[in-house]
Amino acid sequence: MPNTQIQIFDTTLRDGEQVPGCTLNTKEKIEIARELERLGVDVMEVGFPISSPGDFESVSRISKIIKNATVCALTRAVPNDIEVAADAIKSAKRPRIHTGIGTSDSHVFNKLRTTREKVIERGVAAVKLAKKYVEDVEFYAEDAGRTDNEYLAMVIEAVIKAGATVVNIPDTTGYCLPSEYGEKIKYLQENVKGIHNTTISTHCHNDLGLATANSIMGVRNGARQIECTINGIGERAGNASLEEVVMIMRKHNDLNFDTGINTKYLSEISAIVSAKMNMPVQANKAIVGSNAFAHSSGIHQDGVIKSRDTYEIIDPEEVGALDSSIVLTARSGRAALNYRAKKLGFEFCKDELERHYQAFLNLADQKKIIQDQDLIKLFSVAATG
Missing domain, CATH: 3.20.20.70 (Aldolase class I)
Incomplete structure (x- = not known):
């Protein structure tokens, strides 16, 4: 019916x-x-x-x-x-x-x-x-x-x-x-x-x-x-x-x-x-807010990376939004860092990831949000070091 x-x-x-x-x-x-x-x-x-x-x-x-x-x-x-x-x-x-x-x-x-x-x-x-x-x-x-x-x-x-x-x-x-x-x-x-x-x-x-x-x-x-x-x-x-x-x-x-x-x-x-x-949409506005499909908590990021519907009941494409956003902060975990690294073309073994993660946390404590250019610089410095 x-x-x-x-x-x-x-x-x-x-x-x-x-x-x-x-x-x-x-x-x-x-x-x-x-x-x-x-x-x-x-x-x-x-x-x-x-x-x-x-x-x-x-x-x-x-x-x-x-x-x-x-x-x-x-x-x-x-x-x-x-x-x-x-x-x-x-x-x-x-x-x-x-x-x-x-x-x-x-x-x-x-x-x-x-x-x-x-x-x-x-x-x-x-x-x-x-x-x-x-x-x-x-x-x-x-x-x-x-x-x-x-x-x-x-x-x-x-x-x-x-x-x-x-x-x-x-x-x-x-x-x-x-x-x-x-x-x-x-x-x-x-x-x-x-x-x-x-x-x-x-x-x-x-x-x-x-x-x-x-x-x-x-x-x-x-x-x-x-x-x-x-x-x-x-x-x-x-x-x-x-x-x-x-x-x-x-x-x-x-x-x-x-x-x-x-x-x-x-x-x-x-x-x-x-x-x-001239009416800004609040970031946490349901459906259309800039954070509606953004994830910064490590636990949430790990779940979304494994299966989007773990924490999202709406596919961003359904409402014409960009893809789910993994926002890297001091609350992010290893899975999110590894996910973003792969997006940027970097592949790490377990030990390398752990080393980069500790450096990432030190940087994240200094900055509110870690951008892609920050990661590229971080990974490059570690490689030459």
Whole structure:
């Protein structure tokens, strides 16, 4: 039986671009949009057209270029937002309007200063208006993570009845525990009339480091779309990381989920987004960090040299990364030194290796990392000595 396909909704160009200092111009957005299409995302949210003339232009131009993915524009539950978004994506082959409103008590009573009933009315009106322009309408219940499940179910049922094709259940503040978020999706599955005719979407933030875990729990409980970004870039602590959710589903066959993502492009697009947005990727970042396939511990190096999967559950080639890296430090063992020596064209007997290893340790205590040129010099000095 084939795996259930999970739709990947990338919001790098909308939520990711909201990070201070990460603003992109239209040309840069188009370049990244093309890379996202090559990567194989199902939906790309490319902007918030009402926010500025520049954003409107970017959404409009991307809509004319992208052919294989759905192009989505964000709005509030405000008529003018929706009308402007509809104009921006009118040339898209697969257009989607993403509209919504806050549903938690904090949003309803403190931010919107309205009533729960009025929020439902506004949400329904927004979906109905968007439906006049496009068939594919996604509704987001902002701060759904902190919204009472019974009230959230009422909101979702009302917007589905109004014509929503996708319902987004955001953990806007990254508050939920995975079990809580999974139960929320399950509750909606079991208590909302008509929900099985729509797609449930996750949109999880990483304020407590749980965005990826919550996204996976969401699909395990019935969600069929994950909203995420390249490198996990996004507001505050970021969004669910595209490369993480994709590779979790790829590696865990028991989940019976997969995506249409061409994972061999993950490292490349990670680097492109990092450079364009001036957001360095932390070295220990899962999947795409510079140390993701690097080994410096002697025990780990020995295991990887003998069999890569001893310490690596992902083949670097799967994600377009360079080969596993054996980093020589004072923690490295004889096996790693011998491995690197052979790569450089040196062959040693056991006694020679031991002699070189002691010299290597003395040098490694002085330097943090031993480079190839250091080894060549070390081996050459020992040979002439």
